[in-house]
Amino acid sequence: MSVIEELTEIFRRFPGVGPRQAERFVYYLLRQRKDYLHKMASLIPELENKTKICDLCQKFYISETDQTGVCKICSSKNRDQELLMIIARDADLHSVEKSGTFNGNYFILGGTVPVLDKEPAKRIRLGKLKKVVEKRRESGLKEIIIALSANPEGENTADILKKELQNMASNEIKITLLGRGLSTGTELEYSDSETIKNALLNRF
């Protein structure tokens, strides 16, 4: 395999990128200056060396000077410890943070579970979630908000979470879902601030 083919293969695996587009990326790189290519190549190992996954919310964060294993949001004393929002991906967290409508903590599932999938624990961080809920219960957790996209996969995942968390939540922790401020088929990641705010206000 030539270097062009090999790099094309790598780009092909990026989300939403087809073979033609992957090839276009490679030819784009071929036309760039050397210092651009070197900069890009040197940033990739830094992704591995300078980031960590937060022990609590599971988000990627810049960890250069950090020894705690916990991101800024999770270590902040100003966040509402009574609220925990469960979301699918890092990008969802950024959308909700940007909307400025939520001041609790997060847990990133790492994906959603397709309808009829038999092994949800392989798709989402179920075990880790239970441990985090247990830990947060000790610091006053009162409500878990399931905030997944309004599509069959999101709803299926919400059902699984409700079942899994119900036993541990008991009476002291309420489990709620985002309201239908999110219209059907909407991805949380692409929702505007107003929509997220309404969905949060109308949670049930």
Ligand SMILES: [Zn+2]
């Ligand atoms: Zn965190």
